[in-house]
Amino acid sequence: MKKRINRVYNKLYRSFGRQNWWPAKTRFEVIVGAMLTQNTSWSNVEKAIHNLRRDKLLTLRSLSKAQIKDIASAIKPSGYFNIKAKRLKNLLNYIKEEYNGSLAKMASKDTLSLREKLLSVNGVGPETADSILLYAFNKPVFVVDAYTKRIFSRLNIVPANATYEEIQKIFLNNLDKSAPLYNEYHALIVKLGKDYCHKSKPNCNQCPVKNEHRS
DNA sequence: CACCAGGCAAGTA
């Protein structure tokens, strides 16, 4: 198991190279992007981020002061704009209440308690919380997404019915505890998923890890 | 035209 998980990583890295995630300039932009990319293509998130920057809303202070309707209007291209505007507000309110609006203060807290509190915010689920922890705060947590589940269950490395936490544990237990490694691995999985492991291509015949398939 | 995208919460049985 440990060998296979590391072998898949090496194959992906050799095929695709460094992905240089997260594609954002500041810690705050990572957090906003993590919320906006929920069930949404990154190209649409980029349009929304562009609008936020245009409207001078791409800072913690300005977005905290903004009205929901103005946020919703700016992030329209990312889809689900009404609910995402509320979710962003929920998270910003939480950061204000809990850390006095300081991301530096937030970054100094320990990973587990941060994760637990992020999950208590309405609109922040496990993948969004872990993406924020890993890509905004450089904490060593492994991010699991739909591609991870699809690809690694096809490889018979995780059970098809495994929960988020179960899948995450498999990666944490079989890789060195390293934020840069988790950063790169998740990014490579998304690259593989986008290019080859679409829902309608269940066999993934051209993909760089096809010879890892069992059965 | 159909299907999908770096989810999550709320509702139902």
Next chain:
DNA sequence: TACTTGCATGGT
């Protein structure tokens, strides 16, 4: 506990 549904735009 285990499904199902709403949320919504833009690319292929």
